Amino acid sequence: MGNLLRYHYRLLICTPTLLVVPAAFLLNAVIAGISNDWKLPYSGLKSVAFLLYLPTNPSFDLVRWLLILTPYLLITGLYLHDEFTGRFVNVSIQSKRSTLWLDSFLIVMTLFITVGTILGFCINMMAGFLINDGGEAVWMEGSMFEKVNAVNLLVREFILMNGSAMIAVLTNILLTLLFRNMGVATLLTVTSIIVSFAVARLATPLIPWLPINMGLTAFNEIQPFSLFHGTTVSVAMIVILIALIRLVFRYRLESLFIEGLKQEG
């Protein structure tokens, strides 16, 4: 197991892949900067939290949300694709047990997401401090964002965003195994993020029960729920997804060995 962890670690957690997630966070901060005329309405840590406080602009912020989640999906998806189109057979034979390959992959993937999010938050931190303050926060008057302190906001954003990224990636893995097609899986995962976003806007009482979009912490303004509740729902979803992935993996193993993934196109 230790050696397989190292195998996945070497291939998945390398400089190019680790740059993509923070780059998306940077882009998100730039978009926030532009749309506020480079004058954020808050200062210090609060402006850092502000950059990731989504959705504040209902329709456009879906794009920002997808921008943040897509790199996680693409990198883990492409990795899985590469594994299943060849390497997986050799690696399985080397490791003697296929389930070890899966379990160590899931562990390293979790590490990848967490490290990516930490780096993303660092970038975001810098952006928050660098972009000027002094803008006006018209719509924010009397909001939760103003009442809650910055550290609490950041902790909430970090935990729930990480949770959402995990859930999105696990969904993508599950769908990849089911359809044996990375492109279709990613398309369906992105669709489910969008659908979940639409449901949140149309049926606000459901917001606390849409784990794939928990990281959209500004929904809390419409339908408040505790961080504890959000974490519990996310963890439950993660556990369910992992159980399903392990099940489908065993069921799919033979066709993965023989045919790998279907090629896109």
Add this chain to the structure above:
Amino acid sequence: MPMIIEINHVTKTVKGNDLLKDIDLRITKPGVYGVIGRNGSGKSVLFKTIAGLLRPTTGEVKVFGEKVGNGRFPKHFGALFDLPGFVPRYTAFNNLKLLASIRGIISTEDIRQVISKVGLDPDDRRPVKKYSYGMRQRLGIAQAIMENPSLLILDEPMNGLDETGVEEIRGMILEFKKQGMTVLIASHNSEDIKLLCDQVYRMDQGKLTLHQTETVS
């Protein structure tokens, strides 16, 4: 003496097609065993079943006394199948090093040696994606033999190799035989079969029969 390969009444049915029909095979002595047969007769399916990649529909496969299949693979075992998969951006050396790190039983010097042995350059800085078909095949063979397995499965190893490549791989297989390794080989080349094999089986529409026996020293 423990059986090297033991196949008991194995059938394999996929979507109503019988790919393997009641196969029985016992290999007790080390040596080179050939499997011949027309395209689509089931040679690769048989090899993948022995390798534990395919689960028999009925019956069981044991390698060195242990049941394989269902996510369990033989011990002391190396294999080459049609499409050896590597990390395209890595060099040959780094690819093998990565795979070898999973078991951690051979040194980097061993890896360099095995790369030279199959006629590639361990110091080649080019990534594997720039390799030709034959070079990849050679690397696939290196991957299969690098940990000195007791059982080696080679599914059409001469695919895409040039004449010297074929000669080199033949020489290697004969050397393995001397070392007491068991090699299963599928080939369409009657020369290979004649030169290398102690025993030859024929696959015909999923049925396995003994083809001929001859002793090659």
